Amino acid sequence: MSQQLTITADGKPCYDILLRNDWAELAERVLAVSGGRRERKICIVSDSNVSPLYIREVREALISAFPTVTTFEFPAGEASKTLKNVERLYTVLIESHFDRTDLLIALGGGVVGDLTGYTAATYLRGIDFVQVPTTLLSQVDSSIGGKTGVDFSHYKNMVGAFHMPSLVYMNLTTLKTLPDRQFASGMGEVIKHGLISDRSYFDFLMTNAESVLSQKPSAIERTVHTSCEIKGAVVEEDPTEKGIRAHLNFGHTIGHAIEKLSDFILFHGECVAIGSVAASYLSMHKGLIPADDLSAIEEAFRAYKLPVRVPDYVRELFTAEDVLAATKSDKKMIGSHIKFILLKEVGTAYIETGLTDEEILQGIQYVLS
Numbered sequence: 001m002s003q004q005l006t007i008t009a010d011g012k013p014c015y016d017i018l019l020r021n022d023w024a025e026l027a028e029r030v031l032a033v034s035g036g037r038r039e040r041k042i043c044i045v046s047d048s049n050v051s052p053l054y055i056r057e058v059r060e061a062l063i064s065a066f067p068t069v070t071t072f073e074f075p076a077g078e079a080s081k082t083l084k085n086v087e088r089l090y091t092v093l094i095e096s097h098f099d100r101t102d103l104l105i106a107l108g109g110g111v112v113g114d115l116t117g118y119t120a121a122t123y124l125r126g127i128d129f130v131q132v133p134t135t136l137l138s139q140v141d142s143s144i145g146g147k148t149g150v151d152f153s154h155y156k157n158m159v160g161a162f163h164m165p166s167l168v169y170m171n172l173t174t175l176k177t178l179p180d181r182q183f184a185s186g187m188g189e190v191i192k193h194g195l196i197s198d199r200s201y202f203d204f205l206m207t208n209a210e211s212v213l214s215q216k217p218s219a220i221e222r223t224v225h226t227s228c229e230i231k232g233a234v235v236e237e238d239p240t241e242k243g244i245r246a247h248l249n250f251g252h253t254i255g256h257a258i259e260k261l262s263d264f265i266l267f268h269g270e271c272v273a274i275g276s277v278a279a280s281y282l283s284m285h286k287g288l289i290p291a292d293d294l295s296a297i298e299e300a301f302r303a304y305k306l307p308v309r310v311p312d313y314v315r316e317l318f319t320a321e322d323v324l325a326a327t328k329s330d331k332k333m334i335g336s337h338i339k340f341i342l343l344k345e346v347g348t349a350y351i352e353t354g355l356t357d358e359e360i361l362q363g364i365q366y367v368l369s
Contacts (some may be wrong), residue, residue: 003225007144007232009164009239017144017168017228019221023057026169027065030130033166034103041068041102043093045116049076050108050134053177058107058132070096074115078264081111081150083159089119103128103166109135109182110142110268114157117148121163131165134174136186137269140193140227143168145235145245155329156256162240172224175215180305181267187212187304188251188269190223192276193230195297196247199347201226202300209303247349250341251276254364257326258310261318266311273306278363282355283343285362293346309367320364324357 003019018029034040042062046055051073063069072092074080093102106116106129113131120129131143149160175183187205194202204222205212211219231248238245255275259266266274277298284294298308327338337353338360344350 003221005225005228005232007164008236015165015167017170017232019170019172019225019228021171021173023061023171026058026061026132029167029169030062030103030105031065033128033130037101038066039101040066041070041096041098042066042105043089043096043098043102044069044071044105044107045089045112045119046071046073046107047076047080047109047112048073050112054107054134054174058105062105076111078111078151078268081115083150083152085115086119086122086150089115090123093119093123098123098127100124100127103130105130105132106143106165107132107134109133109138113138113142114147114149114160117146117163117165118150118160121148121161126163128166129163131168133168133170135178136175136183136224137189138186139170139172139175139224140186141189141231141248143170144228144231146239154260156260164239170224172220175220183213184305185267185269188272188276188301188306190227191300191304191306192248192250192272193227195276195280195343195346196250196341196349197230197234197347198226199345201230202346206296206300206303209300213304246339246351247341249339250343250349251279253327253338253340254278254323254360254367257323258314258318258367261322261326262314263317265314266307270307273301273308274310274367277301277308278367279340279342281366282340282359282363285359286342289343289345293343297346309369315368320361320368323364323368324361327360 005017007014059069074085104116104120106113120127133139133143146162146164148163149157152158208219234245251272255271259271280294280297283289301308340352340355341349342352
């Protein structure tokens with residue numbers, strides 16, 4: 001399997017997204033974006049979950065082309081996405097004499113990609129980095145588009161920068177080592193793509209859940225490729241989230257609030273699923289989508305083993321009012337208004353800034369019920 005997408009910026013090629021089933025082309029492709037400079041030093045950044053699985057293979061693949069390949073590992077989990085770990089990585093880079101011509105490799109999921117990208121954006125005012133996403137969530141979402149950042153004082157992604165990768169290299173076989181719950185978490189973002197942009201894709205996901213969940217090659221390749229196409233097209237049109245890119249935040253306003261208030265007990269994609277149901281309920285409440293569509297959306301998330309309500313073991317941690325208050329600390333606020341993404345219909349999203357607190361509470365209460 002060999003598929004490639006090219007992301008453009010200002011009408012010019014910016015970076016490639018490669019879908020592969022091995023590491024065979026990794027060194028060649030990294031060397032190509034390095035202008036053939038084998039003297040570039042490389043630091044592979046990974047976490048304690050992914051490193052034991054893949055860092056040796058990836059290092060061996062790269063060292064054939066680059067003599068100096070070092071590694072940096074941090075504990076897995078959202079709790080590690082902090083400025084403190086960025087500082088630790090700065091120290092390693094400084095002590096290893098990395099300069100502006102050198103390169104970082106983000107090997108892992110969204111936390112690894114976000115932290116590595118932010119470090120690359122800020123070290124020496126910016127160095128190159130390559131995304132090597134190993135989770136479904138990072139392959140279809142966080143590795144594409146150049147959003148980087150870390151959490152700050154329990155506020156998710158509050159510190160960050162736009163910094164495009166030089167390359168995104170996906171080895172789809174890494175998905176086979178994901179726990180079922182992690183794979184399902186990625187499907188939260190996948191289903192969102194269909195909801196905001198492509199009704200036919202949503203219908204495909206509805207009718208092919210068994211094939212996708214079992215990672216039948218043709219089904220998983222179509223899923224990852226289509227989601228990358230959707231995310232890539234939005235990023236190309238709006239690289240710094242001044243307009244349509246906000247559509248990608250469907251389900252995230254309430255989802256992020258629940259994720260934070262649950263102290264990340266729930267996975268990101270699980271919270272996106274819950275938040276998407278809340279946003280879909282609000283879309284129905286405003287007369288934009290019929291009740292049958294809301295039922296179909298909930299059915300789709302359930303088919304991929306995702307929650308459509310806040311689970312009992314989490315619900316006791318906060319109230320609807322707590323969730324509403326947390327949404328107002330979201331970085332997507334416009335003045336005193338929350339920039340909320342709703343559906344005009346399944347496959348078409350829009351930005352709504354006129355929701356009242358009472359309306360938002362209704363959506364929150366729906367998923368807390």
